[in-house]
Amino acid sequence: MQTSPPDNGGYMIAAYLIVGVVILGYALSLLRRARTALRRE
Amino acid sequence: MTPTPENAAATIRRGLLLSTVGLLGLALVYLLAHRFTPIEVRQGLAQKIFYVHAPAAWAAMLAFALVGVCGGLYLWLRDPRLDLFAEASAEVGLVFGLIMLTTGPIWGKPIWGTWWTWDARLTLTLLLVFLFVGYRALRGALSDPAERARYSAVVGILGLMLVPFVHLSVYLFRTLHPQPVLLKPSAPSMPAPMLRTLLTSIAVFTLLYVGFAMTRYGLGLMREARGAADAD
Numbered sequence: 281m282q283t284s285p286p287d288n289g290g291y292m293i294a295a296y297l298i299v300g301v302v303i304l305g306y307a308l309s310l311l312r313r314a315r316t317a318l319r320r321e
Numbered sequence: 322m323t324p325t326p327e328n329a330a331a332t333i334r335r336g337l338l339l340s341t342v343g344l345l346g347l348a349l350v351y352l353l354a355h356r357f358t359p360i361e362v363r364q365g366l367a368q369k370i371f372y373v374h375a376p377a378a379w380a381a382m383l384a385f386a387l388v389g390v391c392g393g394l395y396l397w398l399r400d401p402r403l404d405l406f407a408e409a410s411a412e413v414g415l416v417f418g419l420i421m422l423t424t425g426p427i428w429g430k431p432i433w434g435t436w437w438t439w440d441a442r443l444t445l446t447l448l449l450v451f452l453f454v455g456y457r458a459l460r461g462a463l464s465d466p467a468e469r470a471r472y473s474a475v476v477g478i479l480g481l482m483l484v485p486f487v488h489l490s491v492y493l494f495r496t497l498h499p500q501p502v503l504l505k506p507s508a509p510s511m512p513a514p515m516l517r518t519l520l521t522s523i524a525v526f527t528l529l530y531v532g533f534a535m536t537r538y539g540l541g542l543m544r545e546a547r548g549a550a551d552a553d
Contacts (some may be wrong), residue, residue: 285365289432295370295424296500307340310536314333317543
């Protein structure tokens with residue numbers, strides 16, 4: 281009978297890293313486009 | 322009604338503000354998930370992927386559904402702002418779709434023993450994302466704004482019709498994918514600390530969706546305002 285959780289923390293770290301990179305990357309892309317648009321206002 | 326650059330700028334600024342709050346919320350979700358949520362005994366730390374995978378899936382489905390709703394309303398009211406919002410929602414939906422489609426397999430490998438399986442939920446989700454990639458390609462291929470809005474609205478409505486099938490696919494077909502823990506007729510099937518983290522994450526991803534979509538919508542408004550000013 282299994283008493284301790286399986287050792288698979290690497291998958292969790294990879295998933296959270298991807299989420300952070302995708303969300304931050306998109307936010308920065310929006311920010312760059314917004315700054316260009318607002319500068320021309 | 323033609324948008325003015327001032328309205329567009331105000332929308333962009335509001336969107337950026339909400340996005341910033343959403344990003345701070347995401348940091349809170351990371352903290353909650355790692356420090357204040359227990360480790361599930363059978364799945365281990367990989368179970369915590371659920372706290373970003375399910376909210377990203379929720380945000381993607383919300384975004385894709387709203388593309389269809391705005392498309393339907395556009396065909397009825399012919400208000401170009403609805404088309405602009407649909408365009409924004411589709412782009413943001415693809416961002417959350419990308420998260421959904423990458424974090425799912427990362428959870429699947431340690432839990433199912435495989436990165437991917439062609440079962441109903443996964444396949445339908447992939448098709449939905451492909452449909453919205455096609456939606457974006459269609460928008461890029463059509464230069465006449467009215468024609469682009471009309472054709473895009475039809476594709477958006479088709480996407481909206483697919484969303485309930487994606488959600489119900491775990492009931493309609495034999496599938497490996499876990500059944501919903503929240504969006505179901507009975508009470509949530511999760512311990513309270515896990516449910517708190519999940520609900521917080523859903524709220525944060527919804528806020529991120531609103532912030533991103535509003536910013537992107539504002540950028541569309543600005544493009545239209547400038548186009549109208551250049552035409553005058």
